[in-house]
Amino acid sequence: MNNAYERFVRPLLFSIDAEAAHHFTIRGLRAASHLDFALGALKIFQPPEKPKRLFGLNFPNPIGLAAGLDKNGVALPAWAALGFGFIEIGTITAKAQPGNPKPRIFRYPEQNALINRLGFNNEGAETIARRLGKLRRSGRWPEVPIGINIGKSMTTPVADATEDYLSSFRILREFADYIVLNVSSPNTPGLRELQGPDALSELLSAIAAKNLITRKPIVVKIAPDVTPAELEQILSTCESNKVAGIIATNTTIDHSPISAEQDQEGGLSGAPLREKSTTLVRQIVARSAIPVIASGGIMDAASARERIGAGAQLLQVYTGLIYHGPGLLRKMAEALP
Numbered sequence: 001m002n003n004a005y006e007r008f009v010r011p012l013l014f015s016i017d018a019e020a021a022h023h024f025t026i027r028g029l030r031a032a033s034h035l036d037f038a039l040g041a042l043k044i045f046q047p048p049e050k051p052k053r054l055f056g057l058n059f060p061n062p063i064g065l066a067a068g069l070d071k072n073g074v075a076l077p078a079w080a081a082l083g084f085g086f087i088e089i090g091t092i093t094a095k096a097q098p099g100n101p102k103p104r105i106f107r108y109p110e111q112n113a114l115i116n117r118l119g120f121n122n123e124g125a126e127t128i129a130r131r132l133g134k135l136r137r138s139g140r141w142p143e144v145p146i147g148i149n150i151g152k153s154m155t156t157p158v159a160d161a162t163e164d165y166l167s168s169f170r171i172l173r174e175f176a177d178y179i180v181l182n183v184s185s186p187n188t189p190g191l192r193e194l195q196g197p198d199a200l201s202e203l204l205s206a207i208a209a210k211n212l213i214t215r216k217p218i219v220v221k222i223a224p225d226v227t228p229a230e231l232e233q234i235l236s237t238c239e240s241n242k243v244a245g246i247i248a249t250n251t252t253i254d255h256s257p258i259s260a261e262q263d264q265e266g267g268l269s270g271a272p273l274r275e276k277s278t279t280l281v282r283q284i285v286a287r288s289a290i291p292v293i294a295s296g297g298i299m300d301a302a303s304a305r306e307r308i309g310a311g312a313q314l315l316q317v318y319t320g321l322i323y324h325g326p327g328l329l330r331k332m333a334e335a336l337p
């Protein structure tokens with residue numbers, strides 16, 4: 001199945017602009033999400049069960065859809081039918097926003113990589129909450145855990161970020177099995193400053209105060225570019241605020257694997273991120289008991305096994321799917337313990 005994707009589907013998708021190919025695929029999966037026969041057809045990709053329990057949730061397998069592929073949460077039934085063990089939607093911001101000017105996604109096939117500077121284009125928390133409510137009432141809500149990834153609206157000053165996250169949190173939490181605070185995208189100016197101890201503490205304690213009854217697991221997504229000293233501060237801030245998990249990592253601003261002529265502004269993902277992300281997972285696991293969800297350069301069975309070997313509890317894929325298609329899920333799951 002993977003071969004068929006790489007031989008027939010990928011050349012077609014790669015013959016058009018990267019964002020156009022993305023919209024084409026999402027439109028197909030969105031349509032499939034309403035049709036039982038289409039969902040049935042997608043199930044041929046389903047990997048074997050490799051059950052995992054984390055945050056009090058049951059995952060049929062540890063391989064999840066990373067944030068950014070379904071920012072508006074339009075195709076949850078299709079992702080579940082393909083066999084993802086969990087699905088993370090977003091990043092969602094309090095206000096709807098268009099993101100950065102196009103083009104803003106770039107492919108690097110020789111490096112098995114992408115650079116994007118989308119800038120959190122999304123329909124905003126209210127609209128997406130209405131969509132999720134409708135899906136729930138339709139009876140098509142997936143059985144796998146759903147993560148909701150939230151970020152700061154572009155027009156909100158960094159100093160007011162907490163209120164912006166709180167607003168999205170209040171609107172979306174009822175639909176989330178876990179909530180991700182994205183403080184690591186390189187494409188919203190100032191966002192990564194929220195990884196600093198004071199800003200992160202303020203954000204985490206404000207969210208915790210509004211989470212006393214709902215008690216959703218709160219997960220923090222961090223950048224691969226943090227120094228060991230910054231990582232130490234992030235971990236102690238997360239520990240003292242009882243964070244449930246850490247997603248390591250987002251895309252990197254280190255573009256050294258890309259030649260200067262080909263380079264673009266944005267976050268680099270895919271194979272060149274593998275080593276950096278694995279190293280960070282090892283550092284976190286060595287230092288803290290907080291469970292790690294690994295993301296970054298998980299492109300094949302070997303990199304999936306490597307990340308679990310480094311101590312990650314769960315995995316997420318994005319760029320690997322673009323290059324290898326949904327057959328990747330089975331290849332990875334079969335290789336895991």
Ligand SMILES: Cc1cc2nc3c(=O)[nH]c(=O)nc-3n(C[C@H](O)[C@H](O)[C@H](O)COP(=O)(O)O)c2cc1C
Pocket residue numbers: 066067068069071090091105114116118120149182185221249250251268269270271273295296297298316317318319320
């Ligand atoms: C086009 C694109 C859009 C993304 N959008 C988001 C996003 O909205 N929120 C987020 O937390 N991560 C986003 N990411 C980062 C991915 O979730 C993932 O952490 C990163 O790409 C590393 O994994 P990968 O090497 O498997 O792609 C995006 C990545 C790409 C390539």
